[in-house]
Amino acid sequence: xxxxxxxxxxxxxxxxxxxxxxxxxxxxxxxxxxxxxxxxxxxxxxxxxxxxxxxxxxxxxxxxxxxxxxxxxxxxxxxxxxxxxxxxxxxxxxxxxxxxxxxxxxxxxxxxxxxxxxxxxxxxxxxxxxxxxxxxxxxxxxxxxxxxxxxxxxxxxxxxxxxxxxxxxxxx
Amino acid sequence: xxxxxxxxxxxxxxxxxxxxxxxxxxxxxxxxxxxxxxxxxxxxxxxxxxxxxxxxxxxxxxxxxxxxxxxxxxxxxxxxxxxxxxxxxxxxxxxxxxxxxxxxxxxxxxxxxxxxxxxxxxxxxxxxxxxxxxxxxxxxxxxxxxxxxxxxxxxxxxxxxxxxxxxxxxxxxxxxxxxxxxxxxxxx
Numbered sequence: 001x002x003x004x005x006x007x008x009x010x011x012x013x014x015x016x017x018x019x020x021x022x023x024x025x026x027x028x029x030x031x032x033x034x035x036x037x038x039x040x041x042x043x044x045x046x047x048x049x050x051x052x053x054x055x056x057x058x059x060x061x062x063x064x065x066x067x068x069x070x071x072x073x074x075x076x077x078x079x080x081x082x083x084x085x086x087x088x089x090x091x092x093x094x095x096x097x098x099x100x101x102x103x104x105x106x107x108x109x110x111x112x113x114x115x116x117x118x119x120x121x122x123x124x125x126x127x128x129x130x131x132x133x134x135x136x137x138x139x140x141x142x143x144x145x146x147x148x149x150x151x152x153x154x155x156x157x158x159x160x161x162x163x164x165x166x167x168x169x170x171x172x
Numbered sequence: 173x174x175x176x177x178x179x180x181x182x183x184x185x186x187x188x189x190x191x192x193x194x195x196x197x198x199x200x201x202x203x204x205x206x207x208x209x210x211x212x213x214x215x216x217x218x219x220x221x222x223x224x225x226x227x228x229x230x231x232x233x234x235x236x237x238x239x240x241x242x243x244x245x246x247x248x249x250x251x252x253x254x255x256x257x258x259x260x261x262x263x264x265x266x267x268x269x270x271x272x273x274x275x276x277x278x279x280x281x282x283x284x285x286x287x288x289x290x291x292x293x294x295x296x297x298x299x300x301x302x303x304x305x306x307x308x309x310x311x312x313x314x315x316x317x318x319x320x321x322x323x324x325x326x327x328x329x330x331x332x333x334x335x336x337x338x339x340x341x342x343x344x345x346x347x348x349x350x351x352x353x354x355x356x357x358x359x360x
Binding site for chain 2: 001002003017018021022048049053066067068069070071072074075078079081082084085086087089090091093094095096097098099100101103104106109110111112113115116117120121122124125126129130132133138139142144145146147148152153155156157159160162163165166167168
């Protein structure tokens with residue numbers, strides 16, 4: 001039952017997400033997606049514990065042989081988080097994907113480096129991200145200087161420690 | 173099956189525990205190997221650890237030590253396979269979340285890189301100083317280098333060409349999702 005409930009809840013989650021975002025674009029898409037995730041958890045519990053058992057899905061019961069309540073819940077939450085990860089790449093496109101799309105669409109085959117350089121100027125790839133960081137309260141601008149906020153400091157420290165543990169460079 | 177039985181189903185709890193153990197092994201394994209094999213590609217290490225964790229989970233799902241003690245009803249082979257596949261799916265999604273949602277964030281995200289640049293400068297930085305260390309040209313060169321090393325793009329004398337359709341397919345999926353969601357602006 002849990003697996004069937006997870007699949008149904010995921011489908012409903014995605015349909016709600018599409019309907020909501022097409023109707024009106026939210027100010028903070030991530031918050032909306034996380035709220036939908038929580039609402040989906042409630043729906044999942046209702047489906048897995050009451051509605052599907054009452055509907056008597058005997059095929060699932062025979063094949064599954066178990067309630068799979070917790071595994072189904074984990075499946076639902078992990079899948080939605082994976083979707084949110086993919087969604088963040090949809091909202092703000094990765095430079096690597098943009099490079100690939102640009103090269104693929106370039107007339108005449110091979111794309112010269114200079115043509116790519118024109119596209120990847122600071123105004124397009126740096127300044128919008130700095131503005132995003134200001135609106136997410138990770139940094140603030142004061143007299144032409146960018147200053148880390150406490151949450152920005154925590155995030156930077158988390159990744160400094162994490163990358164240090166992995167023994168990797170700064171990335172980016 | 174009552175609600176109490178659903179919540180305390182030993183087969184279900186066992187598979188969740190097996191998934192958690194395998195995921196823990198994946199996380200610890202990739203951490204240890206990244207530190208030990210600094211010259212090896214991170215992608216190869218993550219893939220190897222994911223396969224090892226998945227194999228461990230498969231073993232645990234089929235071995236079910238003490239299954240006869242925790243469940244009064246014997247499990248059929250089809251039920252064991254079904255449970256193992258469901259657990260493997262959850263494990264794979266969790267690995268995806270870690271690699272793309274966390275590891276990759278530290279590896280490629282511009283926001284994290286810029287936060288670290290500001291932190292390294294003592295907590296504040298002018299735009300001009302930031303752009304000295306990290307700018308559009310740096311991003312382009314780093315990304316192109318990665319795409320060429322991973323074989324997605326090939327560099328010829330005339331310029332860059334697509335060499336493998338994998339990232340292109342990924343880009344097309346994202347483009348399709350953009351159209352479905354009616355995303356208002358093109359942003360890099």
